[in-house]
Amino acid sequence: MQTISTFIFDLDGTLVDSVPDLASALNKALTDVGIATFDEATIRNWVGNGAKVLVGRGLSGSAKHSTTVSSELVDHTFQRFLYHYELNVCRASTLYPNVYETLHALYAKGYTLALVTNKPKKFIAPILKAFKVDAFFSLFIGGDSLKEKKPSPLPLKHVIKTLNVDVNECIMVGDSKNDILAANAAGMRSVGLTYGYNYGEDIGAHNPNWVFDDFSRIVSITVD
Template sequence: WVGNGAKILVDRALSASSEIDDSIDPIFRQKALDIFLNFYEKNLSIYTVAYPNVITTLKSLKKEGYTLTIVTNKPYKFVEPILKGLGIYELFEFYLGGDSLKEKKPQPEPLLYVCDKLDVSIYDCLMVGDSKNDILSANACGMDSIGVTYGYNYGEDISIYNPNEVIDNFADIISLLK
């Protein structure tokens, strides 16, 4: 159920199924979503941990001079507290949330926006992602991508979305960039 955003998560929970029951009162659904988001905002970092080797790899990449950004479909207001809770906020040039622009992943616009903001070509960027939306967004704008085999990909093999590379260990990014 996780990985498609809070609204769908709550709708699925209320439906007690991965299929959303549209007969549930929309006002009730909105109240449930508001309760969930309020709770989530107050508890963002309690059980949030980075996957193995992510923090050390990000620090190494930053030290080597790479510019790091985040494009997530998570609401913008939640991103900074999570990054600060993980102790990695300062590693990123900036970040976009799913509500930062009109379009979100899997559309190409968020990645194109990042390139424009940094004044770099898509060919000088790399999307590293754990979901089909990450890879599809990169594919849609012609950006290279690396898919990781863990995370929020709905139980699907990330390779079916055609990333340039697939890794099991986040630290492998460093050797792929050489």
């Protein structure tokens, strides 16, 4: 097995189930602009492409952004969403099972851990601190940190360059096709998790190197 030195994790749908707080913020923003709200189960299927896309889907009432929704309305509603989400960024969100224990185990074994998410960067640290996992990470990249976000490989390439590691030593871990597509484009191996936000699609269809139902299985690909 090739040497592994670095694990790069997605956040929402991989480490944290953030839908309860995202749904609450979205519905409050929609109410602010006079648009009907949606139940959490519906919003859950819209998460995964970044906060602004989520807002656009809420305004459209569909996973596909409607061309009848103006960019001005999206921008205004997005600012309302950010306001509400910042007030309640980690009120009802939860870590998925075995996440804390697995991150701790990898960190204790000496692996470098990084985080690449499409979520705005300012929300990352408060979430990691709330779950007491912030100390495990050497670097985190938000959706607004660079000029491109996943599924572009740019954030992963940025991590490789910043940490001065070889792409062959890195593993991307995520729950959606954007994570796997970014890894494939970067020439990086990947783990696809089945329990997150992937729009009802089979994560295995995007050809990750491993597919796991349980976060703790990640340890099985390491070498003691």
